[in-house]
Amino acid sequence: MLTIHHLGLSRSDRIIWLAEELGLEYQLVKHDRDPETFRSPPSLWEVSPMGKAPVIEDDGLVIPESGAIVEYLLDKYGEGRLRPAAETPEYIEYLHWLHAAESTLMTPVLMNMIAGMSGVDNPAYNSFVHGEFETVLGYMEGVLANREYIAGEFSAADIMVAFPLMMLDSPLIPGPAGGDVLGSYANIQAYLLRLRDRPMWLKAEVIFRPE
Ligand SMILES: N[C@@H](CCC(=O)N[C@@H](CS)C(=O)NCC(=O)O)C(=O)O
Structure with a gap:
């Protein structure tokens, strides 16, 4: 049975x-963050090689890294769902966003969060973060002007990019860029509303919401 470790x-x-979304059967193991450091507890280090979430166990394999887990689950259980057919233009867009989610998009999101948590307020740092937000969010805003989901049809790339966008939208994670980074990006905001309206998002949110 597939096991998902959740932090x-x-x-x-x-x-x-x-x-x-795939209707998989799985066992969920919940791990609580250290209340002082907000880091992973020892129980997650026992499973995950770098103590990070997510990590899954399946058929004797231990698989860390969210993008790798997404690709593994789609290869094994996807039956062609949640990604465009290989070698189509839509697939290239899907691949782009699947990977940009943890790189080009996540970099300023994390930098903003770390500055907010640590009190760093350096003009050069802040200007880099603002510039990166303008680049990546500005590009996404244009892409979403013409389509409902980031690569056309709803796909796992939406699941990947939603996380950093929802971090930006969260009052729990302020940074020097302020709590309204998405304020001037109407298409991204509408996109997040569409994602949050999906029945399987609503179901998952109840499962992973902190108690
Ligand atoms: N790029 C990795 C990032 C993994 C990661 O940094 N996970 C965070 C939670 S979002 C974590 O485990 N933090 C706790 C810690 O590092 O102690 C992925 O996408 O899986």
């Missing part, structure tokens, strides 16, 4: 949401 307020939300 509260973490990227493992993605994997629970994906499993629900």
Whole structure:
């Protein structure tokens, strides 16, 4: 049986949401963050090689890294769902966003969060973060002007990019860029509403929401 290890307020939300979209049977193991450091508890280090969430266990394999887990689950259980057919233009867009989610998009989101948590207020740092937000969010805003989901039809790329966008939308995670980073991006906001309206998002959210 597939086991999903879930850390509260973490990227493992993605994997629970994906499993629900695919209708997979799985066992959920919840791990609580250290209340002082907000880092992973020892129980997660016992499973995950770098102590990070998400991590899954399946057929004797231990698989960390959200993007890798998404690709593994789609290869094994997807039956062609939640990604465009290979070698189509839509597939290239899907691949782009699947990977940009944890790189080009996540970089300024994390930098903003770390500055907010640590009190760093350096003009050069802040200007880099603002510039990156303008680049990546500006591009996404244009893409979403012409389509409902980031690569056309709803796909696992939406599940990947939703997490950093929802971090930006969360009052729990402020940074020097302020709590309204998405304020001027109407298409991204409408996109998030569409995602949050999906029945399997609503179901997953109840499962991964902190108690
Ligand atoms: N790129 C990795 C990032 C994994 C990661 O940093 N996970 C965070 C939660 S979102 C974590 O485990 N943090 C706790 C810690 O590092 O102690 C992925 O997408 O899986």
